[in-house]
Amino acid sequence: EVQLVESGGGLVPPGGSLRLSCAASGFTFRSYDMNWVRQAPGKGLEWVAFVSTSGSTTYYADSVKGRFTISRDNAENSLYLQMNSLRAEDTAVYYCARDYPASGGDYCDYWGQGTLVTVSS
């Protein structure tokens, strides 16, 4: 059974930093690209970042580019999101999601339960 378990969320002041983790199990983690997707309270879904299987290719939403860094450790079956210079508008539940390589593009086939990040003084 595919499992994705996020951790590391919490309350952080504006301008602060936080590192999220996602522990993967039930599949060959090193064979799948991965994503982070977030959801502000009461709002819709927003894709945040993508990392390839090797970690050599990354993409970011414009809203987080230059502030967030996605990375992975295939030996530890773990995905990370380093978030710096946090803003109030970064407040959201952050989900890690497995990327499925389909014809024409990639979609997210499995999602974790999410971890809440609150940016507030």
Add this chain to the structure above:
Amino acid sequence: ETVMTQSPATLSVSPGERATLSCRASQSVSNTLAWYQQKPGQAPRLLIHAASTRATGIPARFSGSGSGTEFTLTISSLQAEDFAVYYCQQYNNWPLTFGGGTKVEIK
């Protein structure tokens, strides 16, 4: 960026009735369109990919159609467990973008 627009924002339906949800893309995304279901306090769940292919374990009452810029998710006979928010998402190009969601509520 491809903007995804869903309508209506809220759909009130009685159990056993049919629900039809729409999703429009600001530019053609071919058939690279996914639908997700999200219940309160839960993570999204993949329902449909490639516009019309049901994901593993998804009941046949869920069907998707469309290509290019116009897409539809149909729930043929709503069950109690189907009342939720539904999101469409294009994966034809980066950034991946989602629609704003349609909430299906009990009438």
